[in-house]
Amino acid sequence: MRVSLPFMLILLACLGVAGCGKPATLGGAAGLNVVPSAELPLPDRTDNAARPYYVGPFDKLSIDVFGIDALSDKDVQVDAGGRMSFPLVGTLEVAGKTPGEVATLIEQELRGKFIRNPQVTVNLKETVSQVITIEGEVREPGLYPVVGRMTLLRAVATAKGTTEFTKLDDIVVFRTSGGKKYAALYNLRAIRNGVYPDPEVFANDVVMVGESRGRRLFRDLLSAAPLLTTPLIVALQ
Numbered sequence: 001m002r003v004s005l006p007f008m009l010i011l012l013a014c015l016g017v018a019g020c021g022k023p024a025t026l027g028g029a030a031g032l033n034v035v036p037s038a039e040l041p042l043p044d045r046t047d048n049a050a051r052p053y054y055v056g057p058f059d060k061l062s063i064d065v066f067g068i069d070a071l072s073d074k075d076v077q078v079d080a081g082g083r084m085s086f087p088l089v090g091t092l093e094v095a096g097k098t099p100g101e102v103a104t105l106i107e108q109e110l111r112g113k114f115i116r117n118p119q120v121t122v123n124l125k126e127t128v129s130q131v132i133t134i135e136g137e138v139r140e141p142g143l144y145p146v147v148g149r150m151t152l153l154r155a156v157a158t159a160k161g162t163t164e165f166t167k168l169d170d171i172v173v174f175r176t177s178g179g180k181k182y183a184a185l186y187n188l189r190a191i192r193n194g195v196y197p198d199p200e201v202f203a204n205d206v207v208m209v210g211e212s213r214g215r216r217l218f219r220d221l222l223s224a225a226p227l228l229t230t231p232l233i234v235a236l237q
Contacts (some may be wrong), residue, residue, distance in 0.1 A: 035233040042178035056129025094140035130203035137166040137210030
């Protein structure tokens with residue numbers, strides 16, 4: 001039986017991942033390693049991009065103390081050092097805490113001293129520390145805040161969607177996880193058609209839409225398997 005060269009290349013790549021226990025090196029100037037997974041590694045707190053949301057410098061918080069008009073509907077901005085000030089409480093270190101943890105901290109400072117049983121609500125109003133970068137063939141490229149769960153389709157929609165000339169099979173997401181850099185190639189049309197799930201994206205991710213310079217990273221694998229039915233994940237050396 002005759003075996004085609006592309007099939008052999010794919011087979012060798014798979015054997016390099018599953019058989020040897022090491023990712024397959026694709027070579028080239030980019031120095032890529034195949035990640036044996038259909039999902040990008042999740043970021044962690046050390047990458048400043050983990051979920052749930054963590055307060056950062058210059059974020060603006062909306063704070064309410066139930067039943068106390070003088071302490072409700074307060075907009076407070078976190079300073080460059082990750083601190084904020086609140087009436088009766090003073091200065092608090094809030095960077096790296098969730099809004100719920102900030103609410104608990106304020107309750108602890110108010111309880112007993114000024115209010116018997118304070119009930120505090122803290123919500124994120126504006127953020128500049130938790131953003132995603134969306135570049136390329138979208139209608140409004142730029143930096144966008146990440147609040148709650150955001151997927152790749154939602155991120156593209158946030159940038160007002162793709163243009164009529166966008167290459168929908170050419171979406172690259174760059175991410176840092178555990179101090180290592182990764183890239184993933186997605187097909188937006190395949191996601192919309194339900195071929196594979198819409199991946200979640202996180203703050204500090206860079207989404208490159210329809211840009212050939214991002215897709216060039218994957219040229220070695222794409223020459224062997226130009227039609228992908230799953231995301232292609234690589235580690236950048």
